[in-house]
Amino acid sequence: xxxxxxxxxxxxxxxxxxxxxxxxxxxxxxxxxxxxxxxxxxxxxxxxxxxxxxxxxxxxxxxxxxxxxxxxxxxxxxxxxxxxxxxxxxxxxxxxxxxxxxxxxxxxxxxxxxxxxxxxxxxxxxxxxxxxxxxxxxxxxxxxxxxxxxxxxxxxxxxxxxxxxxxxxxxxxxxxxxxxxxxxxxxxxxxxxxxxxxxxxxxxxxxxxxxxxxxxxxxxxxxxxxxxxxxxxxxxxx
Amino acid sequence: xxxxxxxxxxxxxxxxxxxxxxxxxxxxxxxxxxxxxxxxxxxxxxxxxxxxxxxxxxxxxxxxxxxxxxxxxxxxxxxxxxxxxxxxxxxxxxxxxxxxxxxxxxxxxxxxxxxxxxxxxxxxxxxxxxxxxxxxxxxxxxxxxxxxxxxxxxxxxxxxxxxxxxxxxxxxxxxxxxxxxxxxxxxxxxxxxxxxxxxxxxxxxxxxxxxxxxxxxxxxxxxxxxxxxxxxxxxxxxxxxxxxxxxxxxxxxxxxxxxxxxxxxxxxxxxxxxxxxxxxxxxxxxxxxxxxxxxxxxxxxxxxxxxxxxxxxxxxxxxxxxxxx
Numbered sequence: 001x002x003x004x005x006x007x008x009x010x011x012x013x014x015x016x017x018x019x020x021x022x023x024x025x026x027x028x029x030x031x032x033x034x035x036x037x038x039x040x041x042x043x044x045x046x047x048x049x050x051x052x053x054x055x056x057x058x059x060x061x062x063x064x065x066x067x068x069x070x071x072x073x074x075x076x077x078x079x080x081x082x083x084x085x086x087x088x089x090x091x092x093x094x095x096x097x098x099x100x101x102x103x104x105x106x107x108x109x110x111x112x113x114x115x116x117x118x119x120x121x122x123x124x125x126x127x128x129x130x131x132x133x134x135x136x137x138x139x140x141x142x143x144x145x146x147x148x149x150x151x152x153x154x155x156x157x158x159x160x161x162x163x164x165x166x167x168x169x170x171x172x173x174x175x176x177x178x179x180x181x182x183x184x185x186x187x188x189x190x191x192x193x194x195x196x197x198x199x200x201x202x203x204x205x206x207x208x209x210x211x212x213x214x215x216x217x218x219x220x221x222x223x224x225x226x227x228x229x230x231x232x233x234x235x236x237x238x
Numbered sequence: 239x240x241x242x243x244x245x246x247x248x249x250x251x252x253x254x255x256x257x258x259x260x261x262x263x264x265x266x267x268x269x270x271x272x273x274x275x276x277x278x279x280x281x282x283x284x285x286x287x288x289x290x291x292x293x294x295x296x297x298x299x300x301x302x303x304x305x306x307x308x309x310x311x312x313x314x315x316x317x318x319x320x321x322x323x324x325x326x327x328x329x330x331x332x333x334x335x336x337x338x339x340x341x342x343x344x345x346x347x348x349x350x351x352x353x354x355x356x357x358x359x360x361x362x363x364x365x366x367x368x369x370x371x372x373x374x375x376x377x378x379x380x381x382x383x384x385x386x387x388x389x390x391x392x393x394x395x396x397x398x399x400x401x402x403x404x405x406x407x408x409x410x411x412x413x414x415x416x417x418x419x420x421x422x423x424x425x426x427x428x429x430x431x432x433x434x435x436x437x438x439x440x441x442x443x444x445x446x447x448x449x450x451x452x453x454x455x456x457x458x459x460x461x462x463x464x465x466x467x468x469x470x471x472x473x474x475x476x477x478x479x480x481x482x483x484x485x486x487x488x489x490x491x492x493x494x495x496x497x498x499x500x501x502x503x504x505x506x507x508x509x510x511x512x513x514x515x516x517x518x519x520x521x522x523x524x525x526x527x528x529x530x531x532x533x534x535x536x537x538x539x540x541x542x543x544x545x546x547x548x549x550x551x552x553x554x555x556x557x558x559x560x561x562x563x
Binding site for chain 2 (some may be wrong): 012027028063064065066068069072097
């Protein structure tokens with residue numbers, strides 16, 4: 001039961017919730033991808049704005065209506081697309097890395113560190129402009145919900161490919177912890193001025209080796225208490 | 239009038255009407271009626287082919303008080319919805335827009351204003367030479383300079399309004415002329431039906447229809463015609479009342495629609511039946527997901543809809559992508 005809830009929760013972030021796209025023809029998602037990829041190249045000049053998306057469409061000889069199709073909410077959709085494309089690239093890399101892992105409950109901290117480093121490196125080309133990108137996602141409650149869904153999907157992907165196949169309440173604790181590690185490191189990175197971002201990588205290592213490791217032990221204690229309660233109520237299926 | 243007064247008294251006394259064809263106590267929440275969309279005039283069944291004539295009669299009668307009644311019925315909310323619709327359609331300068339069932343010109347004027355004054359574009363500054371310092375000379379100089387700047391600024395889009403009711407368009411063109419000659423000269427008023435637009439194939443960048451789709455007879459035909467008239471990559475946008483999902487709002491909305499709006503129409507415009515038709519036609523319109531599917535069948539891509547607050551109307555949007563070889 002928990003596994004099915006988990007699946008639905010993570011699948012929800014893969015749908016374009018606000019647009020309610022009920023069916024996506026390949027032509028339309030292709031156009032969207034191409035226009036927004038071109039627009040991302042123009043963000044340093046034009047920012048996370050609708051005119052940036054229009055410039056992207058113009059490069060492909062498409063009219064401005066295609067900018068409206070690709071980004072109905074303007075810069076916010078461009079920022080969400082950036083997050084989604086980075087998450088997709090990360091998932092492709094994680095699939096290759098973790099094909100050998102098959103543990104049943106413990107996650108590999110080393111893979112979590114690799115995933116966070118890779119994902120943060122994808123932001124580096126647009127790092128000076130990313131704070132403005134994040135700002136566009138705070139414009140409305142629905143946008144805030146969508147960006148939270150992206151973070152949840154990222155944490156879910158990382159935990160899954162790091163070997164988490166559990167079906168107990170520790171599932172939530174682990175994803176919360178990984179999400180917190182990633183989000184705090186990203187926030188740190190936005191104001192890091194050190195050479196080659198060494199401070200950011202040190203911050204990430206501390207977060208993983210101290211906080212995540214600590215949560216792992218705490219999980220065994222807290223998760224155990226939850227499991228006892230669930231067993232007594234007849235909710236756990238073991 | 240006597241019949242209408244009886245209806246008014248019945249409404250106020252809250253007892254259900256007896257056998258009239260459009261009695262609201264019995265049939266208001268019935269969605270499945272015999273016959274299709276093209277043989278229904280509100281909750282009344284008509285001969286195929288008669289619906290358009292009945293609709294034309296309604297709009298010819300209400301044209302003078304249409305805008306006032308819109309303000310009263312929606313407490314001014316329709317202006318917010320239309321402004322949101324124009325913002326979502328986002329017409330750019332130089333576009334050719336076709337606005338269907340846009341009789342009184344609300345949307346056409348909104349589209350023109352939007353395209354002429356896109357957000358981010360500052361109004362032209364007024365430079366005043368030191369004259370005699372009086373307010374009048376400043377005002378004259380400002381008017382002259384604004385007129386000169388408007389003459390050379392990009393003209394915004396051009397709108398072709400298509401409406402089957404000449405009296406509605408007369409109200410609209412009076413409004414446009416009152417706004418200024420630059421607005422009036424950018425709008426073209428064409429008499430015609432949505433099912434057969436007097437426009438060439440692939441001639442428009444944007445097709446808009448606001449609160450007019452439910453008055454059309456043949457919805458697939460309207461959508462096919464929209465597809466014909468749009469250029470490749472053109473956009474279709476439709477603002478229309480939708481089925482209310484929230485059960486509490488639905489109850490309040492039904493009570494308001496059937497108990498308040500027809501009497502208001504009687505008191506303000508002297509016409510109960512037209513406003514009863516308008517609220518019934520809302521109930522007969524397909525559900526928003528069904529309409530989205532109809533748009534896809536007509537060939538539109540990236541079809542989606544956005545429900546506006548408080549949940550009684552929504553904007554359907556689609557694009558005509560060139561067909562894949």
